[in-house]
Amino acid sequence: MINELYYVTSNYSKYELIKNYLAQYHVVVQNSALDFSEEQTFDLKKIAMAKAEHAWSLVQKPLLVDDCGFYFSHYHQFPGVLSKFVFQGLGYEGLYRLYDDGDQATFESCVVFVDALGTLYPYHGVVSGRLVKPNNTTASNEIAYANLFIPDRTLLSLAELINKHGYSEFDPRVHALQQFVKEHISIG
Numbered sequence: 748m749i750n751e752l753y754y755v756t757s758n759y760s761k762y763e764l765i766k767n768y769l770a771q772y773h774v775v776v777q778n779s780a781l782d783f784s785e786e787q788t789f790d791l792k793k794i795a796m797a798k799a800e801h802a803w804s805l806v807q808k809p810l811l812v813d814d815c816g817f818y819f820s821h822y823h824q825f826p827g828v829l830s831k832f833v834f835q836g837l838g839y840e841g842l843y844r845l846y847d848d849g850d851q852a853t854f855e856s857c858v859v860f861v862d863a864l865g866t867l868y869p870y871h872g873v874v875s876g877r878l879v880k881p882n883n884t885t886a887s888n889e890i891a892y893a894n895l896f897i898p899d900r901t902l903l904s905l906a907e908l909i910n911k912h913g914y915s916e917f918d919p920r921v922h923a924l925q926q927f928v929k930e931h932i933s934i935g
Contacts, residue, residue, distance in 0.1 A: 794814045
């Protein structure tokens with residue numbers, strides 16, 4: 748049974764989400780704020796697996812890493828794993844030129860668990876929805892796409908849902924974590 752693990756990220760908000768989610772299963776999550784270069788590919792799973800292997804080589808304890816991508820349906824794997832860099836380069840006004848209100852999009856996450864022996868277990872979470880062009884933005888630039896994305900089964904943007912009860916239903920990272928919990932955490 749896993750009762751403690753490391754979450755490797757330099758993003759404190761992501762660490763808090765993981766820590767709080769796994770606390771309900773009595774798993775203590777320590778932050779390991781390692782920051783390292785990512786493999787250059789459009790394949791989300793490959794990037795997450797490479798990060799997990801690298802993290803394991805440094806930490807040598809059970810750990811989680813993840814990577815996310817935001818995908819406009821009109822483009823092949825774009826902006827995808829480059830979402831942060833595309834936003835930094837284009838800003839909201841530039842992004843608005845790439846889509847129309849109502850266009851479909853997906854927000855995806857690949858969470859990789861590495862056990863005490865160094866075995867990697869990838870889990871994939873996906874949330875589908877539609878794009879909007881808001882008049883104002885309510886979230887930080889760290890989660891810029893949350894302002895543009897309305898998940899299916901809601902009328903609120905992901906940014907508006909973040910601090911509301913039930914947000915985890917719309918977070919692909921949580922969807923992947925649910926799979927991890929089913930396989931590796933003793934519930935009950």
